[in-house]
Amino acid sequence: MNLEQQLRTQWTEHVQDWIQQDQSLRTGMLDTWMLAALGDVAGRRVLDIGCGEGRFGRVLAGLGAQVTGVDLTEPLIEQARGLASGGETYLVGNAEDLAGMCDASFDLAVSYIVLVDVLDYRRSIQEAFRVLRPGGRFAVCNVHPMRMALPNGWIKQGDRKLFYAIDDYSNEGPREFEWWGVSFINMHRTLSSYVSAFVDGGFVIDGIQEPTPSDAQLAANPGLADEFRVPNFIVYALRKPLQ
Numbered sequence: 691m692n693l694e695q696q697l698r699t700q701w702t703e704h705v706q707d708w709i710q711q712d713q714s715l716r717t718g719m720l721d722t723w724m725l726a727a728l729g730d731v732a733g734r735r736v737l738d739i740g741c742g743e744g745r746f747g748r749v750l751a752g753l754g755a756q757v758t759g760v761d762l763t764e765p766l767i768e769q770a771r772g773l774a775s776g777g778e779t780y781l782v783g784n785a786e787d788l789a790g791m792c793d794a795s796f797d798l799a800v801s802y803i804v805l806v807d808v809l810d811y812r813r814s815i816q817e818a819f820r821v822l823r824p825g826g827r828f829a830v831c832n833v834h835p836m837r838m839a840l841p842n843g844w845i846k847q848g849d850r851k852l853f854y855a856i857d858d859y860s861n862e863g864p865r866e867f868e869w870w871g872v873s874f875i876n877m878h879r880t881l882s883s884y885v886s887a888f889v890d891g892g893f894v895i896d897g898i899q900e901p902t903p904s905d906a907q908l909a910a911n912p913g914l915a916d917e918f919r920v921p922n923f924i925v926y927a928l929r930k931p932l933q
């Protein structure tokens with residue numbers, strides 16, 4: 691199987707693994723940062739690109755957003771439809787080509803840990819720009835490029851994590867790691883490549899955040915202490931200019 695085929699199909703067999711995966715990093719930390727990047731969502735038309743089984747779409751719908759979710763993995767979309775709670779619409783589709791979605795038809799767009807899965811990330815960013823109305827915001831959460839360069843880079847002494855190794859940072863391309871007992875692939879690109887892609891795509895960058903837990907989030911989940919040691923995720927708050 692070539693790289694493109696693997697990226698396009700690797701989620702199909704792992705729908706239940708993903709749903710049952712520990713979600714505390716997302717629910718207990720990242721959601722807060724993504725919601726801050728989106729601003730008020732009530733009454734807004736939101737496109738969740740790479741929505742998976744719709745977990746964040748349901749959060750947004752609960753806050754009064756009109757949510758459309760799109761994902762390449764059909765069984766995840768079936769799950770999302772079954773779990774929909776607030777009139778969300780879920781469609782099978784490709785982030786690299788949002789065919790069927792009209793220009794300027796959404797107020798907000800979301801990409802929640804998806805760009806590492808997408809081969810033509812520049813095209814995906816351009817597509818998000820196209821479907822957003824002028825002034826619309828795009829919240830992107832991705833695995834931090836410092837972490838993606840070398841997956842599973844913790845250097846340990848016994849169980850103690852000493853530090854996180856970074857290597858091959860400038861060498862962009864696929865990174866293979868084991869997840870749920872099989873080989874998974876994510877794409878590594880440098881921070882400057884992502885920032886250039888957003889700017890070249892027409893977006894204004896309102897902020898770049900490297901999420902850490904609040905005191906309350908840390909108290910609720912002490913395992914999040916590692917998030918202070920090495921950046922794990924990155925959130926880009928982007929905006930399509932008015933003209």
Ligand SMILES: C[S@@+](CC[C@H](N)C(=O)[O-])C[C@H]1O[C@@H](n2cnc3c(N)ncnc32)[C@H](O)[C@@H]1O
Pocket residue numbers: 697698701739740741742743744745746760761762763766783784785786801802803804807808809
């Ligand atoms: C890490 S999961 C994140 C799912 C969801 N955003 C969430 O936060 O639960 C990555 C998702 O990206 C989807 N995906 C991968 N490549 C895609 C593409 N080219 N177009 C749309 N979705 C894609 C996968 O099917 C999977 O649902």
